[in-house]
Amino acid sequence: MQLAAAATQTSTGEAVQFWILGTVAVLGALGTVLMKKSVHSALSLAGTMIVLAIFYLAQGAYFLGIVQIVVYTGAIMMLFLFVVMLVGITAADSLKETLKGQRWLAAACGLGFGILLIAGIGNASLDTFAGTGQANSAGNVPGLARLIFTKYVWSFEITGALLITAAIGAMVLTHRERTERRSTQRELSEARVREGVHVAPLPAPGTYARHNAVDVPALLPDGSIAEKSVFGTLRGRGQIRDVSADALERLAALEQRSEEWLERDPDRVEPVRLAQGPGGDRAGREERTERESGREHESERAEEGAK
Amino acid sequence: MNPANYLYLSALLFTIGAAGVLIRRNAIVVFMCVELMLNACNLAFVTFSRLHGNLDGQVIAFFTMVVAAAEVVVGLAIIVSIFRSRHSASVDDANLMKL
Numbered sequence: 001m002q003l004a005a006a007a008t009q010t011s012t013g014e015a016v017q018f019w020i021l022g023t024v025a026v027l028g029a030l031g032t033v034l035m036k037k038s039v040h041s042a043l044s045l046a047g048t049m050i051v052l053a054i055f056y057l058a059q060g061a062y063f064l065g066i067v068q069i070v071v072y073t074g075a076i077m078m079l080f081l082f083v084v085m086l087v088g089i090t091a092a093d094s095l096k097e098t099l100k101g102q103r104w105l106a107a108a109c110g111l112g113f114g115i116l117l118i119a120g121i122g123n124a125s126l127d128t129f130a131g132t133g134q135a136n137s138a139g140n141v142p143g144l145a146r147l148i149f150t151k152y153v154w155s156f157e158i159t160g161a162l163l164i165t166a167a168i169g170a171m172v173l174t175h176r177e178r179t180e181r182r183s184t185q186r187e188l189s190e191a192r193v194r195e196g197v198h199v200a201p202l203p204a205p206g207t208y209a210r211h212n213a214v215d216v217p218a219l220l221p222d223g224s225i226a227e228k229s230v231f232g233t234l235r236g237r238g239q240i241r242d243v244s245a246d247a248l249e250r251l252a253a254l255e256q257r258s259e260e261w262l263e264r265d266p267d268r269v270e271p272v273r274l275a276q277g278p279g280g281d282r283a284g285r286e287e288r289t290e291r292e293s294g295r296e297h298e299s300e301r302a303e304e305g306a307k
Numbered sequence: 308m309n310p311a312n313y314l315y316l317s318a319l320l321f322t323i324g325a326a327g328v329l330i331r332r333n334a335i336v337v338f339m340c341v342e343l344m345l346n347a348c349n350l351a352f353v354t355f356s357r358l359h360g361n362l363d364g365q366v367i368a369f370f371t372m373v374v375a376a377a378e379v380v381v382g383l384a385i386i387v388s389i390f391r392s393r394h395s396a397s398v399d400d401a402n403l404m405k406l
Contacts, residue, residue, distance in 0.1 A: 008309065015308035022316050029320050029343055033327035038335045045339050048320070052346055055313065061353045061365045064372075068349075071372055076342065076379050083383045084335055087396045098399050103330055110326030117318040126311040130360025140362075147366045159373050166377035173384035176391070 008128050014058055025051040038084045046077045060132030062140040203229040215241045223248040313354040320347035332397045334386045338379070345375045 010018075024047065031044030049072045057065035135143055148156050183191075193199055203218045203226050217240055218229040225244045227235065234240060320343060327340030349368040356364025390396050 010308050010310060018308060018312060018316075022312075025316065026319060026323070029323040032336070032339055032343055033323055033330065038333055038339075041336050041339055045343060048343065049346060052350055055350060056353050059310070059313070059353050059357045061356065061368070064349070064353060064365055064368055067369070067372060071376060072342075072346070076376060079379060079383055080335065080339060083387060086387060087335065087390050106329030107326060109329065110322055113325060114319065114322035117322060118315055121311065121314045121318055124311075126309065126314070126358065129310050129358040132357050132360065132362075134360055135356075135362045140365075143362045144365060144369065147362055148369070151363075152366055152370070155370060159370060162374065162377050166380045170380045170384040173381070173388050 007131055017054070017058060021051045021054055024048075025055075038087075039081070042077060042080045042084060045080075046073050049073045049077070060136050060140065062136075063144055198228075205229045205231075213241065215239050216243055217241075219244055219247050223251055310354055310357055314351055317347045317351040317354065320344075320350070332399055334389070334396045334398050334401075335383075337398060338382055338386070341382075342375065342379065345371060 028044045028048030028051065032041045032048065035041045035044060049068060053065045053068035053073070056062075056068055132140075205212075205214050205216055205218055215230060215234050217225040217227060220226050223244055225240070225242055227240070230240050324340045324343035324347060327343065328337050331337050331340065349371050352364040352368035352371065354364075356362060356368075386396060389401055393400050
């Protein structure tokens with residue numbers, strides 16, 4: 001960056017950088033507004049902030065560029081992601097309009113505001129610029145420090161008060177007083193036995209050491225899935241990965257092979273069905289009723305044949 | 308290219324952020340749009356600093372960042388406490404003070 005007092009053009013490299021990264025920044029901003037899930041919005045916003053940090057660096061604001069990356073994309077966006085995680089699955093935006101036509105009016109207002117703003121900048125005479133070369137001659141950080149601790153020292157001290165207030169405010173707002181005594185492990189287990197619904201621990205997810213992901217439910221002895229082995233949030237999202245078909249196929253193949261090896265007639269002998277585990281779930285029960293009804297049909301057919 | 312183009316970009320980002328605040332209902336996304344507006348202002352400040360050849364604009368942008376950080380902390384704490392009591396992060400559901 002030259003020190004000329006009346007430069008009118010930046011270098012070509014900076015222009016190329018501006019047009020490419022500026023597009024990225026605008027796309028990120030649009031993504032922040034238009035993405036349906038708040039996590040995607042947060043990631044788009046992080047992209048825009050990184051681009052802005054590069055712009056700060058390109059304009060000679062070296063300290064601000066680094067602070068932008070460290071504070072904004074590093075701390076603030078992570079805070080956002082934490083809150084998105086806390087607020088969880090119900091954070092999806094409602095598409096119901098409480099005010100009629102509010103969206104279109106808001107978009108029109110935004111468009112008008114943007115036109116006003118850009119027209120205002122267009123009317124200003126900004127043909128020449130001084131550049132930060134002179135101001136940064138003693139280094140960017142010493143220059144900033146000189147200003148902060150002389151001209152802006154009062155604002156700087158007020159900033160300290162603001163930060164302390166914010167920290168205390170956050171603690172006060174998120175603190176929750178426990179109004180009742182925490183129940184002990186013994187009381188919890190006694191309550192569990194008294195209810196008698198699930199005395200034993202819930203089954204763990206994963207299947208026969210082939211799948212140990214938390215979204216793969218355990219299989220019951222008859223090959224159906226145990227829905228209770230997948231924890232509630234995944235069940236609520238419907239993110240259960242059912243691998244029972246594969247296991248059932250392999251079980252059938254195994255039974256057939258063993259029957260061939262034992263030289264039994266597969267049509268005659270009913271394969272030995274293992275006992276249903278306690279707390280067998282809905283899918284298992286449905287399958288069982290299907291099998292039983294199938295067997296009834298078969299016996300009816302046999303009776304008709306005998307007649 | 309003239310550095311004034313950074314000002315146009317900053318105006319565009321500010322406008323997108325403002326429209327997002329009006330359009331979106333999810334309090335967290337509304338908050339992100341406010342952050343986007345603050346960042347657009349910072350870009351304008353840094354560009355002004357370059358146009359004028361002094362560092363005052365950068366100092367102001369630095370203070371903006373500090374205020375933004377404090378604002379995010381308090382705002383997210385409010386969102387979390389509203390979510391705890393109302394089980395919703397929608398700005399339409401926080402209407403207790405409505406007549």
